[in-house]
Amino acid sequence: MNGGVGNISEGRRRAAAYGFTLIEVLMTLVIVALITGGAVRGFRSLAKSDLRAGTAHLSGAIRYLFDRASTTGKYHRLVIDLNEGRYWAEVSDDKFYVPREAESMVDRRRREEEEKKQDDDDKRKAEKREELLKDGSYEYSGSFDPSKIEVGDFRPKRARFGAFKETALKPVTLKKSSIKIAGVYTPRVTDEVVAGRAYIYFFPMGQTEPAIVHLSDPDGESFYSIVVHPLTGRTKIYNEYIRPPTGTATETDDEGNRIER
Secondary structure (H helix, E strand, O other): OHHHHHHHHHHHHHHHHHOOOHHHHHHHHHHHHHHHHHHHHHHHHHHHHHHHHHHHHHHHHHHHHHHHHHHHOOEEEEEEEOOOOEEEEEEEOOOOOOOOOOEOHHHHHHHHHHHHHHHHHHHHHHHHHHHHHHHOOOOOOOOOOHHHOOOOOOOOOOOOOEEOOOOOOOOEEOOOOOOEEEEEEOOOEOOOEOOOEEEEEEEOOOEEOOEEEEEEOOOOOOEEEEEEOOOOOOEEEEOOOOOOOOOOOOOEOOOOOEOOO
């Protein structure tokens, strides 16, 4: 009998010497799996919470700019940088007109490059005139001389937007670990903007342009859509991807549904 007990004790000592038993290893793996699963679920829950909060804040910013444009009589726009995951507001005293025809991404890039070149030319001309005024070499004869008119002097003035200094709406950088701006649609573009910068304009008479902003988690598994109504500035948040209308620009009601004429 004592020999049997001795053999059992000897077996336990050998098991202890070699390491954990199989049951102990399995129990350890189960515990690790439970902890890991809980951590993953917690992280996903936190990411969804950030996504909801980020969507709500962006929706509030859109409504705020609609109200500011109506009360101040100035043109406002929301600039959304999809690559950097940032958005901020800008304001202008100049009139802004929405293009009659929707632009493709290629046409839009070409237009922006031309506008940048135009701004550089205007800056160069202004600096040249300033230098002539300073050294006294600028002379005005008092008569109109068509030969001194430069090309572009009578082109329509383009609206220039500057920084929005209201502290109630500061620039926002989203958490890239949990929020991604997946796309922005407005009738000014033929396709949804999924890279670069997108703009949503707000007008002094209490109107904006219809828009849909898509936000998602980094993996694109969860989506939120902000649908903007142009006449009321109301926004509605959907916990799904709302597909932008195809073809020409269409009118929508407060629910984002297409209005057939």
